[in-house]
Amino acid sequence: MAPTYNIAMVSDFFFPQPGGVESHIYQLSTKLMDRGHKVIIITHAYEGRTGVRYLTNGLKVYHVPFLVIYRSASFPTVFSFFPIFRNIVLRERIDIVHGHASLSSMCHEAILHARTMGLRTVFTDHSLFGFADAASILTNKLLKFTLSDVDHVICVSHTCKENTVLRASLDPLMVSVIPNAVVAENFRPLYNPAETSSSATHSFGQNPPPARQLGPHDMITIVVISRLFYNKGTDLLTAAIPRILENHPNTRFIIAGSGPKSIDLEQMIEQNVLQDRVEMLGPVRHEEVRDVMVRGHIYLHPSLTEAFGTVIVEAASCGLYVVCTQVGGIPEVLPSHMTVFAKPEEDDLVAATGKAIAALRANKVRTELFHEQVKTMYSWTNVAIRTERVYNGISGAISEGEFYGYDAANAASWSATRGRSGVQSFALIDRLKRYYGCGIWAGKLFCLCVIVDYLIFLFLELWFPREKIDICPDWPRKTIDNRKEMGKDGLR
Amino acid sequence: MPEHDGLMRVFWPTDLPRSDLRGVVVGWKNSAFDVFALAILEEVESRNVESALKIGTLLRNASHPVSRIYELCGQSSMYILGLANTPDSVEVDPSWIHVATGTGSQVPSVTCASASSIQVVLFERPLPGRMQYISLNPIALALGDKHGIHRLDFPDSGEEDDEREERRKKETKRQLVEKLKQHSIVKRVPSAKEKALAKIVNQINWAWELEKLLQKNVSRIGTRPKRSLSVSERVVESATTMRDMMMMWMWDLVIVYILPVIKRIFVLGLMCHRVTAEMMLLILEWRARPKYAALKDISATAQQVEIRLQQFCYWPMQYVTLRLRKNDWESVTTSHPDYIRFYNSLWLVANDVIIGIALGSYIIDNATWVADEISNLLTTYTVEALQSSISWLMGWPAGLKLNTELAAFLGDLFLWVIDYWSSCIEALRPALPHIIWVIGFSSFAGASMPIALFSDLLSILTIHIYSFYLASARIYHWQLNILISLFHLFRGKKHNVLRNRIDSCDYDLDQLLVGTILFTLLFFLLPTVVVFYLNFAIARMAIISIKAVFDTMLSCLNHFPLFALMLRVKDPGRLPGGIRFELRDTQELRLAAHDPPKGHHSTSVIYLQSIPLNFRAMFHQYFQMGNRIRKHYLSPRVVLCLLTGKFVPPLNRKNLYSLQYSMLPARRAGVMEMWDAVNSLPATMRRAAPASLPVLPNGRKLPSIYSGGRARGYG
């Protein structure tokens, strides 16, 4: 039986705030709990969500009261989080701290403190950053600080992995690529609403659902669901929509989402009179996304940067033909027969959409098969299993050679700077060595921070002794049959 | 009985007379195993008592209808609960209890055959004659029917946003509570015992009177040897009856002939007073538009007069309601808060008048001195201090970089107005002693009147500061806005009204030039305006705080819970603030109870006390008012207004005085209603007249209570 762990997911972003990271954390935790681990979530207090809460499946959420600055990213106070974090970790008997989202300062602090307390740490990066502008440079420094002493890093796509390796100058072997997933049951196409998940084992060919034929003059609906920010490519969208509608008579748009750019869209609609062909729904809740998607045939995703792009997987799972820009990790996500790629240019986008529409009209695309295929590609259980392997690796449950692959021997060339992460020792001097390599001035500064952190840790051990902290009872753990899961997902 | 878990609950009055005689315990049976002992009838046979209970001899010649007892105690009849001081040899109904009330032990030892464990709840019977009673939730000193009207009254006041915000918070909290309801594991239906608590409270309140009644009728029970009276006793008896006859005759005489005349005159007087009051109230509350402020919102005096009139209109109604309680049992506790409120307001007015007389006489005696003082204060603080400060600002004060020309201009302007004003004050000075005298004279209507007048006088005499404040605030605000927009222009941006954000915009050259020069100009002129503005703003704030002090004094004078405090000191039993239990140590009970406890019996003795109302609840409304004032003046909103030169509104009088209305009904009774009420009173008196006859012997029976009750009541 595989060992089970007590895992604490730390991030600034969690429900009730909607978003990709949030649902990722929730789904992953749920699946991990199904696999018999104990998972708690530490995030900051939201409006109307404070204190300690239990979600329905026994997932425990600590909403730590913290000051929130921009877009629910909490104010970076390096050390003030430590006492309460230590208290939670001790009372929950945590042995693995798993931070999410490189923009959440809470996660970084948690990883730092966890290392000080001698826990294993994992970090999951959900976003891409450039190297040019000042903000990203600052973020990269911070990330380097955190990740120079982390046990393992998980990225959602290969592009994300490259980016993270470069940003934090990491050993590529301690960075795993584990994609996001979708709950395929929640994103069923319209035509077979009552479909059991038992058919997940179908191969593509056998008993396919009836193909829906599309006449040459049927109305083709193009769906766009995204927050209307600049980096979501709303400008492209705004520029492309009138031309697409001009080129293809029987098409209409459904746009869901809100943001600063929505005004531009409305302006565009009013200017060349398109009110009857473009429908703006405004913000939709995550559970309504499917209902919006199934109203359309094509999903248009004009994003300018995207680490993974869960939404296009959801769209494909809903049986939509996806037109997306060829940026970031998007090309890795879906096979080419589900997508039409476009360069982030107005003309190219228009042309790609035209190609997609033409293909649909010619009924060349078997969109009704997408659901099954996507279901076999992405499942949270699979993600959970792979994450579990990472946990096993860092906690030494599986041997290092196995974990770091066959070339662990010659990989020494890769890990020039730091020791093997699997055996990363908690000795203060080793950690200081690692931090010192972060830069000329930054290295010294980081070492200072670490030393202060360690002193605080000693003081806390003295002031709030461990035996004064109540151990809280575990939610009854689930036990699963590992082999079945393995067989089901057919992974290694 | 489904919820029978062998728990026997016995309510036992501690102050039942203790004796070693055998007796029958009579009381209520709320449910099986939940009994309430009323009295021990001594030396009677249980079956006689049973029959007597059936035919109701025990409640003979009650002073008031008996049915009311049953309806209020929630039981249809009394039962025999058990026997007292009987040897265990006597075989009885197993559900009966055996009580041993030895004179030695203050706690009776209760045993029951069919109960595995027993709760003995001891309590002390409140004396209805003294208007003592117990209740589960604290007595309400304020009328409760405000809030609906409170909302309707001023939707457009300054408090509005705060209140809305409060309401929002309440709403979210309510939703949380709703969510919490879904969390409870098992929803259990409360057992009969648990539902009985309200009834039991009533029964406790009734216990004293009922016990007295029962004891009075004990003599009628059973075959007691009725020995004939001796002669002497007969003589005495006839004499007493004779005297009673005489008194009753005279009493009738008074009631029939003299009383109606007096009452009629009194009622007529009341009515015409009421009509005049109505008219004055109409004047006071008249407002041109619903938005506009009525007279009573503007001046404190009008407010004060209005309150007094409202009280005068309310008293007769209160009195009528209080009179009605005379022809009911004294244990009916519904009207006690009314009683307290009524006499509280009476007392307050009396105190007010007393203090007022002292104050008024003092003021009248040395009106001239007071007038001089006031005029000196006025000249020193509202004229000279202002002048000196302005002239100080005119020469560069404290190294502030003021613009000389502008400072000179503004200073001269204000100085000129002040000179004009001071000349007006001079003109007014000779009349001041008369005004003071009038104020002093007005204080014979109560000390609150001169205070209100003073606060009005203050606001009238400092009207120039107010206007200065307004003017400087306007200028400052205007200049600030222009500066902000010009600063946007300076940065080459402009505020986009449509999207409510700052957009970048390329201006024409000439726009830029003129805008920049103006910006520089205003920027360097700003400090001058700021210091002047601040000067007047501070003065304004000082005046507002003084007026706030006045208002607080007024509200203290008008609504200090004086009577309640007195009661709290004298007889805490009359202000119930809830109940509390105390678990008594049972081993001492065991020692006290001489019989060794039976094995399966585990008895727990609980002591029930009524906790008097705490002081926080009494002064609750003052806390409320304090909160209001704090929220209005110490809020960041006000600071923001001060900084941006917006007009800081004074606290809306209605909000401040909502405390004061809490003693008055939301809408006062119309003239006709009052007429009906006052006329309904004599009829009730008639009905009450025969009923009030046995009150006398009754009163003779317990003189202490009645004298006590009356004296404390009306004294």
Added chain:
Amino acid sequence: MAPPSGLHQSAIPSDFETSVPQPQPGLVRSSTAPVNGALRSHRSDPYHLAPEDAFVLPYSPRRLGGFESGGNGSGHESRPRRMGRKDDTSRSRSRRQKRFQKLLWVKQSYPDNYTDQATFLENLQRNPRVQPYDFWPLVADSTVIVQHVCSVIIFVVCFVGIFQERVSPVSIVGWGSFATFLGWLLWDWWVTQEEDQGDAADGIARKGSMRAFREFGPPRRQSSGLGHPTLGTSNVSISSMSNFPSAASSSSNLVQDQHLQRPVIFGHYNGVSSTSLLNPDHAFSRSASSLHSATSQASAAAPARSSAGEEIPGTSRYRTTSPTRGGRVRLSTIKSAILIYSTLLGLSPILKSLTRSTSSDSIWAMSFWLLAINIFFFDYSGSWVGVHKIPVASLSTNAALMASTVLASRLPSTGQVFSLTLFSIEVFGLFPVFRRYARHRSWRYHVALTVLLVLGAGGGVGMIMGDERSWPWKNGLLGMLVGCLISALAMGGCSWWLIGLQKYKNEIYGPWDPARPIIISRRHWDDDQ
């Protein structure tokens, strides 16, 4: 920001604008391919990840660190890829078991943290669009800054002169106004010339911007048609007389694959090629911030401009037909001049006493900082956006004007105040426009102007430095000499230094960078509404 970097950033785009036209964010990684329908079908853009990329054998496997500039590599690499894509499906299916693919949707037999030496970081590129500066163009570009600094110095000199009552304010403002008038006449003459060409070139514009007409009907014809041809021709003219250093510099500053660019530009229809230059938003953002935020700035600025469109009658006014246009322009110019004149006349008495209570030192410090702001935030990019769209860098102009106002308020008499303020308006408000236009007009004027300014500034400083009683012209000449020396040293030294700094440049680009979208039709629905 530090002066050298500022100089660097502002120097590059300035050359793009005046030089060969090209699609707007012309250097974006994702758009180095022409925006051409014929070329779009095959992938000529190697930096994109595509699903197929996982199957084909990469041309030159790269490691961390071992990179040459991605630009040249791209050209060779695109070919074998294109061939390899013919039969990708069959081959990939055969290899699916053993080959590692950079895909997420295939279940592959490698651990999650497996790092494929071949495909890992294959798309990383370093300094893809660093172009080596060469010396003379940089010097030529730095003349703009020298001009501005010199004009500021001249202004300060004038103030000191007035303040020490060595020069009479009236003479200064008189000469200033006279020069301004001359400048205006010259400018007006140029304007009329250009508009004649513009009307002549209207026909070309018709053909060029067909799509614009289709989208936005006849009433907008003039507006959308007007802009391009003038610029189209001007571009042609400039690039034709490319023996001048300016053109040389601009062409040198182009992207490495010019051979690819040029046919595109001229093969491409005129509307598109010139709109990107015409778009004032881009001009602004270019000058204001680095290349990355270009489009963001533009999109932010777009609505503002659109809403500003109605307010300023000028824009709509210029769209009328040519003959009466010039007259109206002159009328409006005269009107605004009169307006400013009277405003100053009215305000100067107040200005005189404005800062009397403030101590002189603080005033000096304040004006110094304001002038510094002016120098640093000045719009050095000679971005040419049409005759009547005078791009005024608001912040710098306002700062200079405020400084002059503050300085003027130190002067004792109203006349001095008035004249100084007026002079400052001429120097900071109008003169830059003239300079820019002169530079756009011909390089010769530009150089002459620069020399004049340097001489004047040096001489003025010399005269101020020197004491009164001795003969001032000696000092003046000395000052001119020194000034010329200093400016020459500065221009040469700074350029040399900047070139020296180039080798420390290390930019990393990859698929993770947010793409910069190419949006063509924005201008249409931005400008006219």
Added chain:
Amino acid sequence: MLTTAPHLYIRRPSPTTAEFTVTTCPPLTLPLRLALACVHAARLSLLLAIILLLYGRWTASPSFLGAEHIRALGSPVSLLLAGDFPSLVLSVLQLLHASAAGQVCARAATHLLPSWWGLAVLAGALLYATRALGRIHTTESLLVLRGLGIQTASSYSSYNANATGSSSGSSGGSCVVGGGGGRWWGRIFGGGGAGGNAKETRFIPTEKIQDVLINEAFRGFEVRYYLVVVVEGEEELVVVFPRLLPRRRIVEAVWRGVRGCLYEPDSSGVAAAGGGMGIGIGGGDVKSVDEKR
């Protein structure tokens, strides 16, 4: 030494009635009693010192009546007999003032505190000190009566650390909010019955009890367990043992006890079973509790 960690007493005379008391008061041993006595002596002397300071300041002030005038009032004993309390107080104070300590205080008052302001500040500070000293032990109790309801009581004076159960139940043990103030008022109005027992009780009838559950909340730098009663129709939860917040062991014991004692056996089975759930269902309404903090 004076206090211990909060620990639990249970008095349960019958299975349907139980009182859970959590107190910081260790069992009263002789040294403890001595220490308490010392503390009280210190407080008394402090109070006396304050009074003497004020009095000394007063004697120094011109508005003083004059010592001989006060002596003329007569001996304290006679005044006591006469029942003239103000002058009695005066004379006693005068006597004390005449004593050595009084002299010291007076000198201190006249020299150290030239202004009334300083004096007032000092007096306030000392008073506060005495009151703060007053709270040595905190005792909070929970009384469960089947069929009646739950009553929480918390008292935190040094007298009745162990008097919660056996305080003589005469009428009107005053219930006043607020710590020391409560004690003073209790002295005055409580009829002396409760012996200065500032006891804050709250009775909740059974049918208004919606649920009794254990919850967690952030407090300062830690997460604490606490027992909470959900009252129907109220938006604030009633926290049991609000000041002590005992540890999980105690809280759970009390919770099980309440479940078993309050309800009839059929539902108490559910209570025993719902151990984890009792903790689990707490999540709902941490907000109001947090606001309580």
